[in-house]
Amino acid sequence: MKRTFFITTIVSALLVFLVGYSLVTTAQTLASNPILLVVNDAASNKFGRYYGEILRAEGLNSYDVMTTGAMSASTLAQYRVVILAETTLTPSQAADFSTYVTGGGYLIAMRPDSKVKGLFGLGARQNTQSDGYLRLNGSGPSAGLPKVTLQIHGAIDQYSTAADAVSLAQLYTDATNITIYPAVVQDVTGHSTAFNFDLATNIILMRQGNPANANLDIDNDGVTRSIELFQGVGGAAPWVDLNKVPIPQADEQQRFFARLILQAINANQPTPQMWYFPDTNKTMMVLTGDAHANPAEWYQNEVNILDTYNAKMTFYMSITSAFTETNLQNYRANGFEFGIHPTAYHPDPNYAPYNILTLSDGYRVYTDWFATAFPSIPESRTVRNHQLAWSGWTDAAELAIAKGLEMDANFYNWGPWLQKPDTTWAHGYITGSGQPMKFIKADGTILPYYQQLTELVDEQMYPVNPGYLSENLSDSAAIAVSKQMIDASEAGNYAALMTQLHVDYVNETGVWINGTLGYAQLKNIPMWNADHWLSFTKTRHDANYTNFNWDSSKRVLKFNMEAISTAGVNLSTMLSPSFRGSPLISVSVDGLFVTYTTQTINGVEVVFVTTPAGNHSFIAVYQTSDLPNAPPNRNYYTALPLTLTWNPVTSAMQYEVQVALNNNFVLPLSFSTIVPRTSLSATITSLPGDTYYWRVRAQDIRGVWGAWSTVDKFTLQVQ
Numbered sequence: 001m002k003r004t005f006f007i008t009t010i011v012s013a014l015l016v017f018l019v020g021y022s023l024v025t026t027a028q029t030l031a032s033n034p035i036l037l038v039v040n041d042a043a044s045n046k047f048g049r050y051y052g053e054i055l056r057a058e059g060l061n062s063y064d065v066m067t068t069g070a071m072s073a074s075t076l077a078q079y080r081v082v083i084l085a086e087t088t089l090t091p092s093q094a095a096d097f098s099t100y101v102t103g104g105g106y107l108i109a110m111r112p113d114s115k116v117k118g119l120f121g122l123g124a125r126q127n128t129q130s131d132g133y134l135r136l137n138g139s140g141p142s143a144g145l146p147k148v149t150l151q152i153h154g155a156i157d158q159y160s161t162a163a164d165a166v167s168l169a170q171l172y173t174d175a176t177n178i179t180i181y182p183a184v185v186q187d188v189t190g191h192s193t194a195f196n197f198d199l200a201t202n203i204i205l206m207r208q209g210n211p212a213n214a215n216l217d218i219d220n221d222g223v224t225r226s227i228e229l230f231q232g233v234g235g236a237a238p239w240v241d242l243n244k245v246p247i248p249q250a251d252e253q254q255r256f257f258a259r260l261i262l263q264a265i266n267a268n269q270p271t272p273q274m275w276y277f278p279d280t281n282k283t284m285m286v287l288t289g290d291a292h293a294n295p296a297e298w299y300q301n302e303v304n305i306l307d308t309y310n311a312k313m314t315f316y317m318s319i320t321s322a323f324t325e326t327n328l329q330n331y332r333a334n335g336f337e338f339g340i341h342p343t344a345y346h347p348d349p350n351y352a353p354y355n356i357l358t359l360s361d362g363y364r365v366y367t368d369w370f371a372t373a374f375p376s377i378p379e380s381r382t383v384r385n386h387q388l389a390w391s392g393w394t395d396a397a398e399l400a401i402a403k404g405l406e407m408d409a410n411f412y413n414w415g416p417w418l419q420k421p422d423t424t425w426a427h428g429y430i431t432g433s434g435q436p437m438k439f440i441k442a443d444g445t446i447l448p449y450y451q452q453l454t455e456l457v458d459e460q461m462y463p464v465n466p467g468y469l470s471e472n473l474s475d476s477a478a479i480a481v482s483k484q485m486i487d488a489s490e491a492g493n494y495a496a497l498m499t500q501l502h503v504d505y506v507n508e509t510g511v512w513i514n515g516t517l518g519y520a521q522l523k524n525i526p527m528w529n530a531d532h533w534l535s536f537t538k539t540r541h542d543a544n545y546t547n548f549n550w551d552s553s554k555r556v557l558k559f560n561m562e563a564i565s566t567a568g569v570n571l572s573t574m575l576s577p578s579f580r581g582s583p584l585i586s587v588s589v590d591g592l593f594v595t596y597t598t599q600t601i602n603g604v605e606v607v608f609v610t611t612p613a614g615n616h617s618f619i620a621v622y623q624t625s626d627l628p629n630a631p632p633n634r635n636y637y638t639a640l641p642l643t644l645t646w647n648p649v650t651s652a653m654q655y656e657v658q659v660a661l662n663n664n665f666v667l668p669l670s671f672s673t674i675v676p677r678t679s680l681s682a683t684i685t686s687l688p689g690d691t692y693y694w695r696v697r698a699q700d701i702r703g704v705w706g707a708w709s710t711v712d713k714f715t716l717q718v719q
């Protein structure tokens with residue numbers, strides 16, 4: 001006869017892990033996600049949904065999106081913070097936002113409709129300024145962020161403000177001349193914040209350049225390039241202020257926006273944020289190099305240098321016969337990747353397969369060539385075009401997407417336009433960003449194609465490209481540029497630094513490559529190929545934090561991470577090291593205590609918890625005044641071994657479990673054990689059929705035992 005054990009848990013109501021949410025005075029069921037983005041797809045500003053991309057770039061992967069037509073006062077009230085994209089509002093929508101804020105909600109609005117301007121302490125609109133600068137005030141949400149003027153592209157409203165409104169960032173007409181108007185303003189309660197420009201528009205225009213320059217050959221060199229989008233027409237000032245290139249201006253404004261959101265959520269509960277990079281890295285080196293039909297030994301020369309530093313690279317190849325499929329297989333086995341380097345113009349009327357007259361031709365010819373030449377080799381999903389060829393504002397991105405490409409390396413610090421009037425050169429971020437983000441079309445369509453700036457470019461530093469002006473640096477000066485970029489990233493720019501290390505120029509640039517990679521190795525900075533970086537970028541972007549559960553009395557935050565399990569990708573979750581003065585005591589992932597480190601990010605201390613990419617449950621426990629006593633979870637098992645589990649207890653070092661036939665636990669006990677803090681369970685392998693009682697208690701670091709938990713009862717029924 002088969003023996004089956006049934007365990008029935010009798011005590012239940014007392015054991016339910018009570019969760020109480022309240023939004024200020026009104027008891028309200030909260031949505032699982034703390035952030036709501038409200039957009040109006042019919043608004044004249046088409047970039048509203050890009051705030052979702054900004055949230056993901058900043059690791060706030062826990063938001064819902066709703067249209068103005070679908071929202072109501074009661075749905076708004078379910079969120080800790082609401083972001084309102086630029087749109088006009090109906091009177092009833094305006095009333096809903098007022099109700100939300102007066103009910104205790106936190107609202108961040110872009111160029112708010114005049115019907116709600118009073119919420120933000122905004123008075124009369126005096127004027128609208130086209131382009132300008134802002135300067136963060138350096139306190140509150142901008143503490144630790146650069147206190148220098150940063151560019152704004154797009155329309156900026158000049159508002160008079162209430163006497164008690166707080167300017168979080170002041171508006172400037174240019175890099176040095178301040179106005180009397182705020183660029184970002186908060187009402188006196190701190191619940192309502194208005195950007196008097198559209199942050200999304202500004203970020204997009206910084207990253208993707210001037211749409212008016214699409215398809216122009218500004219420098220008249222016969223090639224339409226990505227960088228044309230950043231140059232001034234007819235000697236006019238470049239789109240990006242060359243004095244600001246060293247600052248990741250777009251990233252810094254996003255960080256400020258993320259801080260505002262976190263500050264609003266943290267008023268009521270702690271919340272996780274995903275770090276930009278794997279583990280605790282502050283910088284990533286992403287190695288790429290173009291190759292123009294070079295002999296195979298030239299590739300090997302470069303690989304020899306890379307191997308010295310265990311650095312991996314993606315090669316973008318022109319059509320070449322230097323390699324056999326076996327060659328590439330061997331390189332790939334050692335972590336190198338190969339992709340295409342399509343050209344936009346290579347007339348070959350006598351050989352139709354290679355007759356390229358447009359970038360579209362180039363993508364088609366190169367994709368076909370790679371598939372034919374190396375049928376067993378997966379082509380890199382990242383790409384750089386020959387001569388940085390580009391079309392339209394985002395047309396080139398759509399051509400790449402049509403060929404299965406997912407990351408673009410065409411935005412690139414190169415060209416004589418980067419020389420300033422004082423003859424020094426701008427180094428840094430022409431797109432204002434060291435972070436990968438998706439392209440967006442002018443009509444608001446978000447493209448599944450990541451833009452990653454190439455910051456460190458060999459042909460910009462060395463005069464290797466005949467006919468083009470370079471900085472003509474010595475080896476030591478070129479290495480100094482790399483070191484300065486790495487140091488600035490480590491200190492707060494937090495950038496993925498992509499390189500251009502042409503196979504063609506290794507003889508001329510080898511000292512610089514060695515100096516750059518050697519310095520990165522010294523700083524323990526990962527040196528990845530672009531495809532590894534793309535895998536990380538996609539996994540991180542698509543991950544979500546879900547099922548938030550904040551127990552304000554026990555100060556326990558539970559949430560899940562939902563992420564694609566991706567080989568070679570770790571994701572780091574950041575948590576506040578304290579909540580309202582209570583220190584973080586323990587973090588469990590999937591039921592086990594984990595170690596964590598405290599890092600200082602832009603002047604703010606945060607705890608980093610690293611997990612392999614995948615689905616995980618997190619429990620973060622903040623200290624409460626007593627040694628608390630978590631009730632056991634209920635478990636249902638049908639056979640031995642029987643595992644009793646419980647919730648983690650604040651500051652527990654170990655746990656004691658008792659099982660008895662009586663609920664007073666009069667000796668002898670039927671089972672008892674002590675388990676370490678890293679375990680939240682006890683397993684019973686043999687026990688006669690009967691009805692039992694069990695309880696658990698925790699011991700803290702001082703050796704003091706906490707009170708016993710609620711007693712739970714179960715029955716082993718033998719059939």
Ligand SMILES: [Zn+2]
Pocket residue numbers: 290292341385386387
């Ligand atoms: Zn090329």
